Amino acid sequence: MxxxxxxxxxxxxxxxxxxxxxxxxxxxxxxxxxxxxxxxxRTFRKDGFVFETGPNTGTIASPEVAELFELLGLQPEIASPAAANRLIWKGRSLHPLPRNLQEAIGTPLFSFRDKIRILGEPFRARGTEPDETVGAMTRRRLGCSFADYAVDPFLGGIYAGDPDRLVTRFALPKLYQLEQQYGSFIRGAISKARAPRSERDRKASRQVFSIEGGxxxxxxxxxxxxxxxxxxxxxxxxxxxxxxxxxxxxxxxxxxxxxxxxxxxxxxxxxxxxxxxxxxxxxxxxxxxxxxxLQYAPMIEVAIGFRHVDASHLPAFGALIPSRENRRILGILFPSDCFRGRAPEGGTLYTIFMGGVRHAYLWDCTDEEIRTIALEELYDMLRIPASSVPDLLHISRHRHAIPQYxxxxxxxxxxxxxxxxxxxxxxxxxxxxxxxxxxxxxxxxxxxxxxxxxxxxxxxxxxx
CATH class of the missing domain: 3.50.50.60 (FAD/NAD(P)-binding domain)
Structure with missing residues (x-):
């Protein structure tokens, strides 16, 4: 047989x-x-920098991930505590993305009206439209500013997509199930956190990982x-x-x-x-x-490394840019903040993401045009002196990068x-x-x- x-x-x-x-x-x-x-x-090494030209990290989001590492006898490298910080660009500066209700109330990212709306989220009726988009759902439950300055950049970073076209039950099925099962994101998240987990389920630590060396x-x-x-x-x-x-x-x-x-x-x-x-x-x-x-978002990834650079930002996983801020990039990752050995001693590595559904037209730009845009955006956002010259700049392109659900x-x-x-x-x-x-x-x-x-x-x- x-x-x-x-x-x-x-x-x-x-x-x-x-x-x-x-x-x-x-x-x-x-x-x-x-x-x-x-x-x-794919991982590349050049002049002391270690950079990815595709996915940069994964998450131990299921037991199967942990079990694969066990099967291979391979140890994942867990991201440093800095990876818990995610930054959002608003009004010419970067702001930490709130990680809890208290931070959400204090952040300048959301309007006062929507901060009050967030407090009322557990009491809002569940949706009835099965193909409701992520944008529509979050505006309905949390308000416009939350959709604009949390969900929009988040989906730009994950799907390089449009929150008003991505359907929640396919793109973010766990979020959809929270509302369907518990009637509320907040109430559902609390219930999930309190629910007992089997020994196998506890393998899903939800930690961000890479591998030492890429x-x-x-x-x-x-x-x-x-x-x-x-x-x-x-x-x-x-x-x-x-x-x-x-x-x-x-x-x-x-x-x-x-x-x-x-x-x-x-x-x-x-x-x-x-x-x-x-x-x-x-x-x-x-x-x-x-x-x-099936439509795919095109992606352009630019790795930029400095042996020494004077930059201004909080140590973090990276920074995301909301659509309404009208910048030419989707976001910046800070790999050397999160993982060892990504840059020479004292150096810094950045990864810039461009294109996606938002800026699909950039696919037709030459590498020189992409280089210019990437450096202008990076220097402006992180207050890097214009005289700084990168020691590494590598451009990679993926025509069919991310499917759009x-x-x-x-x-x-x-x-x-x-x-x-x-x-x-x-x-x-x-x-x-x-x-x-x-x-x-x-x-x-x-x-x-x-x-x-x-x-x-x-x-x-x-x-x-």
Whole structure:
């Protein structure tokens, strides 16, 4: 009986799935179209600086994240206490984002009217519109200034998206459930904090993490655990066919263009949504437009390092810019405030995020134009002297960086469910569903692997 699983895409979802399957003793093969393993996760080292060109951090938001580190024998580097500070730009200066009710009442970020409104949030009626956007929900429950100066920059930092288009139950499902289950964000958060947690659930510490030396070390550890011989890079999947009800055949072209065909019991796609229809069009007859039409925010990431710099800001995770402040960047991360070894001794590393849905037009700018904008914004916001010259400046671009969970998400999820139900052994993963963060990708990989392990065990029992 064929027990091998073929996984399309060697990003974090694919690698996490493969690691779980290998831990269960099942054979796997990953096919990656590029020459690089790890998807958008990539760490570079230059002149004493260590910087990321994709995701910068993750959160231990589920037990599966902690369990993956245990499986790999890898120790996460937990962010310093400075990471608890998040800054918001308003009126030509940076202000700490409130972390509790007392700070929310004292902050200049919110209007007096909305501070009173926040106090009344536990008594407000729950919403009835299932596709209510995050912007609409927060204005309804907390007021306009809270939506403008907390939620808008927060979503700009996570999704690089528009709060008035992102649907709460898909983009922030935990927030949506707080209102649905408890009738209030505040009341729900208090109840959740008081609820007993199992020993396994306590593994989800919610701490912000990286890896000493960069997130690329996580990819290296996953690659070593899975076995480099089980990962085929520069391998372009041509088509997938179902040989019978229990077996798939997958044809791919290697770097030289030569085609090869592999058979498997399970095939897992972790490809971006717009690539999936071409992968499975020979396998299915269903309308796949809901997958093809998923919108992605483009992102430009600029790493800027100084061996010595005179800057003015509170040690923090970073700073976010609300839409209404009309700046040309989405935010700035301060990696050297949060993790050791990101800059030479006495130096500072910044990561600037640009583009997104808000400034999609920046994608067409040249690297020189991006460099100019990034430096002008950084120097102005952090009061860096104009005479300062960076010792590092690296620009990276991601055309399809972050999926946008709009009102069409339900249709896409329905399509995925129908396809997986009709074609046993087909698994459609990746960030087109299930969340965009590293924790979401690791958790989804564990869930897919669990389904495969259960199926293989059941098939083996029936054969006996």
């Amino acid at each position: 064929e027990t091998r699983t073929l996984i399309i895409g060697a990003g974090l979802t694919g690698l996490s799935t493969a690691a779980r399957l290998r831990a269960a003793g099942l054979p796997v093969c990953l096919l990656e179209g590029s020459a690089h393993v790890g998807g958008q996760i 997130l690329g070390r996580l990819i290296d550890a996953l690659t070593d655990y899975i076995g480099r011989e089980n990962i085929l890079t520069e391998s372009s999947v041509q088509h997938i066919r179902q040989s019978d009800t229990h077996t798939y055949s997958l044809t791919y072209a290697d770097a030289s263009g030569e085609e090869h065909t592999l058979s498997c019991r399970h095939v897992v796609s972790t490809a971006a949504a717009h690539l999936v229809p071409s992968l499975i069009e020979s396998l299915v007859t269903e309308d796949l437009s809901s997958l093809a039409q 709009y009102a069409d998400t339900e249709q896409r999820l329905d399509t995925i469910r129908r396809l997986e139900h009709k074609h046993a052994g087909l698994h459609l993963g990746g960030n087109m569903s299930g969340g965009i963060g590293m924790a979401h990708r690791i958790t989804q990989g564990a869930e897919i692997a669990k389904r495969i392990i259960v199926d293989v065990a059941g098939s083996a029992s029936s054969v006996r």
